[in-house]
Amino acid sequence: MxxxxxxxxxxxxxxxxxxxxxxxxxxxxxxxxxxxxxxxxxxxxxxxxxxxxxxxxxxxxxxxxxxxxxxxxxxxxxxxxxxxxxxxxxxxxxxxxxxxxxxxxxxxxxxxxxxxxxxxxxxxxxxxxxxxxxxxxxxxxxxxxYHNRVYPDPHLIIHNLKNPLHKIAAHIQLEGGARSEAVTFIKQEQLRGTIYDEIEGQTVGQIWTKEKGGKEGIVMLSYEMYKILKNYIEKNKQFKIKYQEYANDIRNTCIKLGIKPEGSHGFRWTFAQNRIRAYQDNGYSYEQALQGVSWEMKHYRASISEHYLGG
Structure with missing residues (x-):
């Protein structure tokens, strides 16, 4: 075109x-x-x-x-x-x-x-x-x-993506619940260092993002993936991928693996369910877990998180 x-x-x-x-x-x-x-x-x-x-x-x-x-x-x-x-x-x-x-x-x-x-x-x-x-x-x-869009084995999909940069983007969505528009372009000033995540009990990296409706906030990802992203940006000044190529890579990989394609949004769904479980495993009530995950996914109402649970 x-x-x-x-x-x-x-x-x-x-x-x-x-x-x-x-x-x-x-x-x-x-x-x-x-x-x-x-x-x-x-x-x-x-x-x-x-x-x-x-x-x-x-x-x-x-x-x-x-x-x-x-x-x-x-x-x-x-x-x-x-x-x-x-x-x-x-x-x-x-x-x-x-x-x-x-x-x-x-x-x-x-x-x-x-x-x-x-x-x-x-x-x-x-x-x-x-x-x-x-x-x-x-x-x-x-x-x-309800249509459950969670990937049962997201790491298998990510491992088989053809483009190494797409693997980084998918990890950010899976580990931090970011929307796709937040992972297609990341600048150095968006890297906000590390913090201790009490929910997971480990040090994680932080990325500042601006997503849907101009909502701003932090997306957390594993320390290992944060280092990979940080090193890449320091060498190349920015992290940038084309959304359509990213979406095609995910779809083609899923088809090759015999997995129903749920797009990049499937990683966000998987994050939501995993994170709610992590909150509850850490002593939070179901309602507290919903609210915590809603805030992390840049929502305000706790009920939004139930969308990812099917009820």
């Missing part, structure tokens, strides 16, 4: 994509007819505004967290990261369905835009949104709609 450039602000780009799927007054029978040129169009201003608001939010998220400013470069991996980001706070069933519908229309708009622009169009497939939606559809009754 080198050389591809949809220029302009997030809002300008979404305005161009709106033109690909919006026409006032289109008849319903034409919208559901695959042979009609208005197939899959939107004819309601209010509905189109709702979809575009989601597109704008997605664009601003990708710009802030992934430095991705071009809608044409959006892939399924970015759609998954965004949708996971949105469903992490127990949204309503109606809300997640609205996001899924909006992302489906974005897929259609991008495919139409690309078909109009290139002799060999880019093919967009955002089916991953349906998988995220299915696991989140019953968020009000988490046990019923």
């Amino acid at each position: 080198q050389g591809i450039k949809m220029r302009g602000s997030v809002y300008y780009q979404t305005s161009q994509l709106v033109k690909m799927i919006f026409a006032e007054g289109v008849k319903k029978k034409d919208k559901i007819d695959p042979s009609h040129h208005h197939y899959n169009y939107v004819s309601s201003y209010k509905t189109m505004e709702t979809y575009r608001n989601v597109w704008n939010n997605l664009g601003n998220y990708l710009k802030e967290h992934w430095k991705l400013k071009n809608f044409e470069l959006i892939t399924a991996e970015y759609i998954e990261a965004y949708f996971e980001y949105k469903v992490e706070y127990y949204p309503s069933k109606q809300y997640v369905e609205k996001i899924s519908s909006a992302l489906g229309k974005l897929e259609f708009a991008l495919n139409r835009y690309s078909a109009n622009k290139y002799e060999e169009p880019i093919e967009y497939n955002f089916d991953i949104r349906q998988q995220v939606l299915n696991s989140a559809r019953k968020f009000k009754q988490v046990a019923d709609g």
